[in-house]
Amino acid sequence: MTKPEKALIFELSQPGRVAYALPDCDVPEVEITELIPASYLRSVPAALPEVYEVDVIRHYTELSRRNFGIDNGFYPLGSCTMKYNPKINEDVARFSGFAKIHPYQPEETIQGALELLYTLQNDIAALTGMDQVTLQPAAGAHGEWTGLMMIRAYHESRGDSRTKVIVPDSSHGTNPASATVAGLETITIPSNARGHVDLDALRAVVGSDTAALMLTNPNTLGLFEEQIVEIARIVHEAGGLLYYDGANSNAIMGITRPGDMGFDVVHLNLHKTMSTPHGGGGPGAGPVGVKQLLIPFLPKPIVIQRQDGIFTFDHERPHSIGRVKAYYGNFGILVRAYTYIRTYGPEGLRHVSQLAVLNANYMMHRLAPYFHVPYPGVCKHEFVISGKQLKQYGVRTLDVAKRLLDFGYHPPTIYFPLNVEECIMIEPTETESKETLDAFIDTMIHIIKEAETTPELLLNAPYRTTVRRLDETQAARKPVLNCSCN
């Protein structure tokens, strides 16, 4: 069932073939060595493939056929919000007036782009309950770092040397990693038996050194932190600030806002909540919103509208943490996110969150008889189940995930969060139909039966994919990281 090896593009090379058509040089040519000293010139041409256009198209088309995206099928990857990526977003981002413009053009020649950025800043501020937004950060982790740098700058501006960032044990790995690169130290606190922040554990660690608490809400278990107002009070009373990791915002749009919960900083992952494509790993965008007290520290520039209606970049921000991204962020992604917001409007976005939550709860209830559900009750946009009961058959969560591949599904997130044994984290999103959910659930039940009767079927899965299970140990022990064409 697997496919034969696919040659590398370099392996298709035949001297003499070309896939380009450049113009002839229409200016008087000068000998290169008269323009550039020989010691600066490349002694050997880059050994790039020599192929013709059909080779290029067939090669990459075949690679695409060995890849699985949302358009290929159900992709319930928890915490990644793999919702449908609307096609109008793609078309619009390719308009010449968006794709073929330069950030250093005179501002009067990019007023349409600035208007879009300005409107998106305001929409995100309203959606999150924040007072001002920067669109610069390129991704969620980049937004986290930006937010923490602002928090650090805020405390420093008050002569307050606070260095500790508190994160729950269920947090995304980027949270503590971002704290480190922002020059701060992480304190990890355990969750309580119900999967929530343990208030006693929180009280035990907050103090005069607390810079911030980082939280997702709903958290990575898909549970809403019901005590959020109290949590915010505890942190604020100790002089710390609250950072909202917006990875799970798809559950709450128009229903509740981080700003109203007490958060001071929030980032949104536009490639999750706002439907922009994940691109096989990027590009994304991670805008950051802040409350009034942090506005002076926002990265510069910010787009503002002058009294006369003209949009302009405001560079005069003396307390800014500086620039975090070249130019003005991932504009092409911002265009897509704005387009998305305009397909829904305020009522539509609330409906999106309601249906995302409905889908998740429906799946959880239907799967509950077959899997251990560590946190029963109501979930938000995602939920976790545990595959620990399968261990009696010698099967692990990983094997269930690999078996799902044979049925044409992208598996859920597995082994995260770290505090749930044999964790399976499922996020269906709102763009999946009941039939799709039912078919997936039936497949999961079928796989459980297989585990009971023929566990080796799971242990050796997948069978119907491009390749079988790969030797990751060999990849790491003897790294082969390029084709050594040089």
Add this chain to the structure above:
Amino acid sequence: MKHRYLPLTPKDQTEMMRTIGIDAMEQLFQDIPQEIRYQGNLPISEALDEISLLRHMRQLAGKNADFDQYSSFLGAGLYDHHIPVVINHIISRSEFYTAYTPYQPEISQGELQAIFEFQSFICELTGMAVANASMYDGATALAEAAALASGATKRKQIILSRTIHPEARQIVHSTARGLHLEVVEIEDLDGVTNLEQLATCVTNNCAAVLVQSPNFFGCIEDVKAIADIIHQHKGLCVVSTNPLSLGILERPGHLGADVVVGDAQPLGIAASLGGPTCGFFAVTEPYMRKMPGRIVGQTVDREGQRGFVLTLQAREQHIRREKATSNICSNQALLALSASVYLSTMGKQGLQDVARLNLQKAHYAAQRLTQHAAFSRPFLAPFFNEFVLKLPDRWDMSQLQKNLLESGYIGGYHLGRDYPELQNHMLIAVTERRTRTEIDQFAAVLGGMFP
């Protein structure tokens, strides 16, 4: 409400709620305290039907002057190169663009192989041993290189040449503040890094020297000399480069660079107001396990067939958390794919040809412009496709840009924005897209303003 992306009918919703054991959607949100519930509709942009939305977006796009309507001589790190038409067809394949990170290798071999090929392309271009799967952009890649150097040498000082892109320098400064690193900037002399000053500044406390070549002024730096200086003190030489220039310019890896970074935008990526582009990051063998970001490696499956996986993940945030080499969690996979398709399309000969066209046209433009008595070139170092033009003192930049626009040209970058001593200097980029006629007319229009 009905919406084209939403499948659940009222009947579906009722059935699903019955399965869950609730009567109203509201019950799914009862865990959210009343005091923080949002009442009413958010004050955000209203919904539009598809026809109105397309009209609205065309209207916004129409307010921008784009490269289809104007001939651009603006570069400064982001260029109007030809994008071969095949690229858009490949990156529009939704198997690529709607996929997440290839964490499930069995169904992600396409993306993994594409990244492996990208890493191979970058190694081949730069002359380095190892490259990663890409970074946000060239500027953040440079900042990450500073972090790598500090971690690898256990030193806290970074030396930064003032000829590096000003925004990249700002990002290095922001990053350095985060990591408690000290940054020392080296002045330029005649458009290139002042080597004498560099030699006196470099000590055994320096983690790295960061340079850009071709630099922000378009001038080619003496990378070998710079590498020699820092290597005497056992620091790292970090070079930021324009990958298209490597069609004719020597590989930084052969000039002594330990880390090579840059932005792949010239390789078939739209300017798009500056993003998204794609940073690349390559190192010599000893720094392989200190690299930030994702890396794809070759391996075999259980039947012995070649396959690819994400590897060396013990460096990364989802494993190491606060001890990771970086907090980066994504890459720019789709744009790395654009760059790979570009390099496949141009191939061995095409990349040399396009680089040569840039070189020749830029030099022709420089010669043409400096024929005018009012213009001169202050920096005489060799350059690739971009150069600095000195205009007469006392002129109004915005008026000048306006005049150029009226004639159909987007002018160069005003260097006075970042370099106070270069108030009346313009950075002019000339790519293979500019014709001789455009160059001649641009020179005539600009010259006409200074009779």
